[in-house]
Amino acid sequence: MNVPFSRFVGQAAAQAATTSPLTLSNIALVVAAVLTLMIFSYLLGDNFLYRIAIHVFVGAAAAYILIVSVESVLIPWVNLTLIGGFSNSNFLIGLIPILIGVLLLFKVSPRLSRFGNLGLAFVLGIGGAVAIWGAVTGTLLPLASGAARAFTPANVVDGLIILIGTVCTLIYFTYVGVRRPSGQIVQALPITFAARIGQGFIIVTLGATYALVILSALTIFTGVIVNRLLPLLNRGG
């Protein structure tokens, strides 16, 4: 092992230059396993390893998002629209998001933030319009029609449950009541009763959702074991 240090470095550099994606994947596998254990150390409480892993993830995620935004959004957009100037047919279209983006930069200055509001209005307006349209056409109407279709001769019970659950859940979010002379606000008995039923449906729904989240988490954990820890154990063994 009397290898000179310079020669060792040269060999490592040459090996790194020839590193294949699989090699990187193996390195990433080890790093990921270590970071995973560091994250799991939080089960013992807040500790130094957990904080290091969190910081690494947060920093890496932020850097990655920045890189992705620049390489996958800005540069392709500029290349597509602004490069070539007015000779580019998409130049004017390409200026619109650029101008809106510049307006958003004015939000940094409180004195000039009013200009940023203009760009923000575009963003929020378009986003809201898209969300509302999608909610109405993709969620509200389909879910309403789906609940209505639940009443079939074969699924009367399910239909009733769905109907009762839906109505009572909506009633639960009804905040209409009567103020008594004593100042207490009370709801009518039917509303209170229906609201209690709707509250029960909400509890069951949230419980089921929570159970699914737990199941998903357990699945992820087992996947980590299978895909990361067992390969390491098999290689070590």
Place this chain on the structure above:
Amino acid sequence: MPDKRPPADNEQDDQLPDWMREADPPADSSAAPKTDAPKQGITGALPWMNTPDKAASNTNAASSTNTANDVPDWMQQSTDANADISGMGDIGLPDFDDLDWQAAMPANMGGDRPATPGTTGALPWRQGVSDPNSEPAIPAATDISWLDSKSSAAAENAPKPSESSTAPTLKKLLNKLAPEVPASPTAPPAAVPPSAATTARPSLRSLKSIAGEPPAAPPPVQPSAAAPQADMSNMTYDEWERSQLEREQAANRDPNDALLDAVPDWFENTTLDAKSQQTPADASTDNSPAAFTPDWFAGTGEPASAAPSWFDAAEVTHTPLSGVPAEPSTAAPIANDQPDWMSGSLGDDTGGVDFDALFGTPTGMSQTSQLPQVSASTETESDNELLSDPLDWMSDFNSSAESSTPAQTESVSAAPAEPIASNSAADLPDWMRDMGIEPPPVTNTPIPRNLLNRPPAPSAQAESSATPDISAEVPDWMRDMAPAEPTPIADPQALESAQDWFSDASASAESPAESLTPGELPDWLSSVEPGQAAAANAPRSASSAEVKLDLKANFSSSDIDALLNMPASQTLMVPPKDIDDRLASAAVANFDDLDTILGPAPEMPPETPSVTAESSESNALPLPSRPATAGQQASASGALRRLTPQQPAIPNPMPAVPTMPQAPDLARAEVPEYIKDLRAGPVALNIGGVQREVDEAPLNQLSDQMRQLRDRSQAFNPVQNAPPPATAAQAGSQSEVRSGVLSDLQGTLAAGPSVFNAAALPTAVAQTVISDMQARRVRVVQRLLDLDENETAAKAAPAKQQGVRVKIDRLLITVALLAALIIPFLTDAVNLVALPDTANPTPAQTAVFGAMDSLQSGQPVLVAFEYGPTGAGELDDLARVLLTDLFKKGAKPVIVSTNPSGVMHAESLLTVFGHNAATLNTLNRAAKPLVARADYVVLRYLPAGAAGVRSVYSAIYQRGFQIQNDFITDVEGQPSGLTDTNVSALAKSPVIVLAETPEDVRNWAEQYRALGDANPPKIVLAVAAAADATARTYSASLPQTLIGPLIGLRDATVYRAIRQPASTSTTVSASNDVKFADQRWQSTGLGALLAGVIIFLGSMFSLIQAVRRRGVAR
């Protein structure tokens, strides 16, 4: 002043001898001369005096004890048979025919009067009746009928020696009443026996307040040359002196009168009404009853005739009138013989007279005997001056200080030596006494003669019995300035201050105030002659109660000069009667406020006067001995305890303690409001509820006088006189405080240091003291602070330990779950969960199978990777089975994602997947790894979430610019190679959405569709277990659009078992994969089971706890 006497009086005056004419007082004056010479002069020579009724009016107080021999012949003739002359009997009037009694009078009393005044018609010494100096202020007796008649009864009521004992003030009051009294000869005088006059004299000091008028100007010391020597009755001079001293002490010991007495009464009058400013000559000639009658007395409306009877019946023994002798013969017209200062002051201002001193004269002792005996020559000159300028005596106050020779000074000071010395300590003005100034010793205090307005006693006569006369006319404070018996002086510095006071007073005569025009003079000064003003400046400035903050508006140059000439100690001890409280608190060291300031005091020069501190503290707090150190609390009495150390340099018997820095304490001290108000600029001051603004001028804008005043005021500050510290020297100007609470204030007096220095005064309470109560409070505060610190430290310590504390319950659950998840990989003994049913796929699975079977070879398929590394453990299996099925079908996956990490994860997954040999074998592509942009395309990230999904839908179904934007390049920035044809083909294949969260499902379900589209796009949902419910709901609601969903590991296992069974048994790795999949399934199932059990147990435990709490609550 014109003579206001009625013409009748003038006519009668023609008949009167000169001396009697002079003695004939105004109608309202009852003060009769007490000289016996007039009596002799009118004997037999005045037939008008023989009128029986008039004589009866004066002698109706028949006294059996008075023999006829005792009564002069002229009186016997004129006296009615019923005349009561009892009053005269006691005194034993000498036989007027026999002038030996007069010869027995002291020679000096005779003055330059004719030795034999029997030749009444030629009484040159009586010329100038109106001259108040010609006759001493001898109040008349109760018989006042002579006032109206101006008859011989007046002569009969010639002053007797016993009459002189009557208090002049009361006599004057009676004189004022005289015009209202009918001049009935039968009206007997007040039958007050002589014994009553000698009874205890109640104080008439209350008359001051009743009169409501300030006292008159200080009377000049009247020469007593013309005043006959009164009989001293049975009292010796020592007895009289002792009684005087006792009364003075008793009267002056009232603390409430301290402030009033601080400023001499005569000086207070100088600023007030015009009447009080009336010259003595005018006052003596003013015979208006209203002018001399006190308000309370003039308003009574008593009939004149009732006065004598009322007075006869009145029991005056225990009244203020008890001191008035009842001799009817004393009702001689002596108003003009009174000293001007007395007559003037009694006109309206009885309060200006010291009734205690005047009424304290014992019965039988002539008032004239109290007058100093001055040579007649000097008296004549003084009289002339007083006639022309009644305030010359005040000018003499200053001028004679320079002109008087030492011999004169000695003669004057020596003559009244004894009585003055005896009263010097007691009669010293309170404002001087409070300052701790002992009266100067007689031998060391050359009192200018003009102070007493007396020429020097030329002969030994003035040194004899005339000595107490000085104190009769001289104000109290001035009367005792020449004590014969030197009083031990406690503080020589105070003595110097007292002497300086006089020197300043005399020096003020040369002040610029003299050159000022009357218009420039202040009101109080305009009424006083320059000499008077100079004399008055000292006490006036001493009573700097009129010092205002607005110096420009309220100070005249004369005021400033007065302040400049004012000693520091007196300035500090100004009684704050008229001073603004705020200013007073700032000017006078307030040691009460020092309790809040515990800083030590800088070093002070020992010669610094410490009158303020001494006077303010020594009277209030007995000082305990100084502690050895600042930290020690030495309080032998337990009442007070010093906190600040003593400066070593201070000549104090207390042990020295190292000095503590004071600047931080001062800086930390809370700035008082009055200091805040003194900041530059117009300062609004609330004085007595009235807001006024004070303009502060820079130092360079001050006039010379103001600047001198400022310098002088700084001289008062002992701190600035002391060697300045290094910081102060660096500060440069002392007038501007650079730091502390007074920073940025121009012309400040460095109040902060002065406070501390005041505490270090050697002769005063040199240290800040706190009471035990305050000390306990300090300890309580310190204890609280310590508790807070301890509590904070105690809270901080467990916080650090809390980070390493392991929660047992959490650890137990974690360990249990880990065991449940790991054990299935180690052994099959815990395989409790049944494997998914792969034989009977669910409708959702079947729908997905059908959608995948509908794909054509080479057809691009849009695959949305809406999950990142966090969901890779669950969704990667689904992704693999779906991608395997796509590649097996020959489809070309086009990967998109609205999740930035999803794009990266898809690229990484496809890289590994495309190079996995088992996968490639499954795809029948051994040694042909999958190539990006050829076998699959990973497009770049789709920003804006739902909008990004919508843009993809638009690009596929609506074409246009979005195609180029979304599909032209891949994640690596390389051209994706997708053509419009490929993009259009995407509309014909379902979109495979691998969603991790319900949000991703909703975005794709909502946005990737068109309303009213008859052939909506197909979406195959492959979601994680967390999005199972949402995906099922949307799938149930949109069965035509949504296919699936495939849920997590379970459907992946089923999908693989159904759609890819060959690969599971062909290779070893595949068999291992199947094994791991089964173990994973068991692990997940066991973990879910254990989690369910733990959740159930936890719910039951919480329910039981809730029931217990409710039971306890009920």
